[in-house]
Amino acid sequence: MKDKLVDAEKAVELINDGDSITFSGVSMxxxxxxxxxEIIKAGKKDLYIIDREPGMDFDILIxxxxxxxxxxxxxxxxxxxxxPNFRKAAESKEIEWIEDTCGAITNAFRxxxxxxxxxxxxxxxxxxxxxxxxxxxxxxxxxxxxxxxxILAVKAVNTDVAVxxxxxxxxxxxxxxxxxxxEDVYKAKGAKKLIITAEEIxxxxxxxxxxERNTIPYFYTxxxxxxxxxxxxxxxxxxxxxxxxxxxxxxxMCREGKVDEYIKEWIERR
Numbered sequence: 511m512k513d514k515l516v517d518a519e520k521a522v523e524l525i526n527d528g529d530s531i532t533f534s535g536v537s538m539x540x541x542x543x544x545x546x547x548e549i550i551k552a553g554k555k556d557l558y559i560i561d562r563e564p565g566m567d568f569d570i571l572i573x574x575x576x577x578x579x580x581x582x583x584x585x586x587x588x589x590x591x592x593x594p595n596f597r598k599a600a601e602s603k604e605i606e607w608i609e610d611t612c613g614a615i616t617n618a619f620r621x622x623x624x625x626x627x628x629x630x631x632x633x634x635x636x637x638x639x640x641x642x643x644x645x646x647x648x649x650x651x652x653x654x655x656x657x658x659x660x661i662l663a664v665k666a667v668n669t670d671v672a673v674x675x676x677x678x679x680x681x682x683x684x685x686x687x688x689x690x691x692x693e694d695v696y697k698a699k700g701a702k703k704l705i706i707t708a709e710e711i712x713x714x715x716x717x718x719x720x721x722e723r724n725t726i727p728y729f730y731t732x733x734x735x736x737x738x739x740x741x742x743x744x745x746x747x748x749x750x751x752x753x754x755x756x757x758x759x760x761x762x763m764c765r766e767g768k769v770d771e772y773i774k775e776w777i778e779r780r
Contacts, residue, residue, distance in 0.1 A: 514734045515681035515711065518548045521733040524703050525549060528578070529670035530558040532619075532701070533567050534694045535744060537588055538752040540687075541567040542675040544740035545707050550574045551777055560669060562615045562693055566744065566757065569593040570776075572605060573769045579606040581648075583615050587761065594764040608646055609639060614664045618648070619693045621666035622700030628663045630654075635662060672701035674726065675740050677748060678716065679708035683731025686716075686723045689747030698726045707737040709749050 522545070525531065535541045546567050549557075556578040559568055563584045571577050573595035580600075586592045599605045610618075613631055621629045628650075634640060635651065640662065643649035650663045674694050679685040685706045687694060698704050706726070711734070717724045740746070743753035743760075763772040 511682040511728055513681050514683045514728075514731055516733050516735060518545065518707075518735050518737065519552075521545070521705050521735045522548045522552045522554070524705060524732060525552075525554055525557075525671050527554055528556045528558070530560060531671045531673065532560050532667075532669045532697045533564065533672070534674040534676075534692070534697070535567075535741065536563045536690075536692050537565040537586070537744075538757070539690070539745045539747070540675050540741045541565065541744040542673045542707050542737075542740060543567060543742060543744060544737045545673050545675070545705065545735065546571060547777055550576060550773065560615075560667060562610075562612055562619075565593065566760065569595045570760075570773065572596050572599050573764070574773055577605055579608075581608045581610055581615070583610045583612045587757065590757065590761055594761065595769060608642065608648070610643075611639065614649065614662075615667070616693055616696075618664050618667040619696035619700060621664065622668040623696040623698075624666075626666060628665050630661045630663050632661060635660060666700070668700045668702065669697070670701070671703045671705065672697045673705045673707065674698050675707045675737070675746070676725070677708070677746065678710045678712045678723075679706050679734050680712055680714045680717060680728075681734060682714060683726075683728035683734050684714065684717045684724050685726040685731065685734075687725040691725065695725060698730050703732045704730050705733050705735065706731050707735045707740045709738055709740065709746060711736045
């Protein structure tokens with residue numbers, strides 16, 4: 511097996527301007543915030559970011575002018591409301607955006623992981639989202655070949671890069687997600703390049719002793735980065751909870767027009 515352990519500066523070189531990217535976690539849980547910081551520091555531009563229920567990860571990338579387009583089912587901060595920088599950029603037409611549904615985007619990632627061009631879903635027909643996605647080329651109404659009824663085909667999502675934060679990984683790219691996995695395994699398997707960031711780097715013997723904990727096997731992984739507190743200020747189950755005070759501070763500075771100040775201070779923080 512190839513040693514894939516690299517520093518963050520080397521791993522971020524795997525991302526090109528204009529790439530499509532997805533990230534781990536949901537909202538306040540296991541977003542790869544440490545690597546988001548590296549993307550901003552590296553000055554990446556024109557990214558197309560895709561996820562089911564992102565939050566601060568998407569919002570701060572948009573504030574940093576790193577994003578060209580966003581696809582999401584829900585983009586916000588849960589009890590703290592909508593994502594302010596996304597809303598501002600969308601309303602001013604600084605970015606392109608496309609709204610999805612949880613079921614559709616989840617199945618799009620599942621199709622990408624399975625190596626199939628699309629999956630069919632029910633329950634969305636009749637909404638304006640169908641027209642929007644048909645124009646985008648991401649959904650298409652088709653006929654069920656068995657009964658002739660209309661059904662929705664959702665095109666597979668295979669992003670250029672997936673960045674997945676995990677609790678444990680070895681230097682070869684075997685990775686263990688503890689707690690809810692969300693769509694992360696689909697994202698990892700479907701991406702053209704996979705960057706794993708990990709709270710701990712463990713010996714491969716760990717995965718030999720506990721093979722059931724090998725959530726993402728090494729052969730999907732392109733690079734591994736040791737990144738303690740790599741999800742902060744979102745949560746990393748079994749390691750730390752979300753820091754709601756820090757998230758409130760971010761949102762407060764956004765409201766005060768000081769998001770650039772926050773980003774500068776956040777990047778310089780060790």
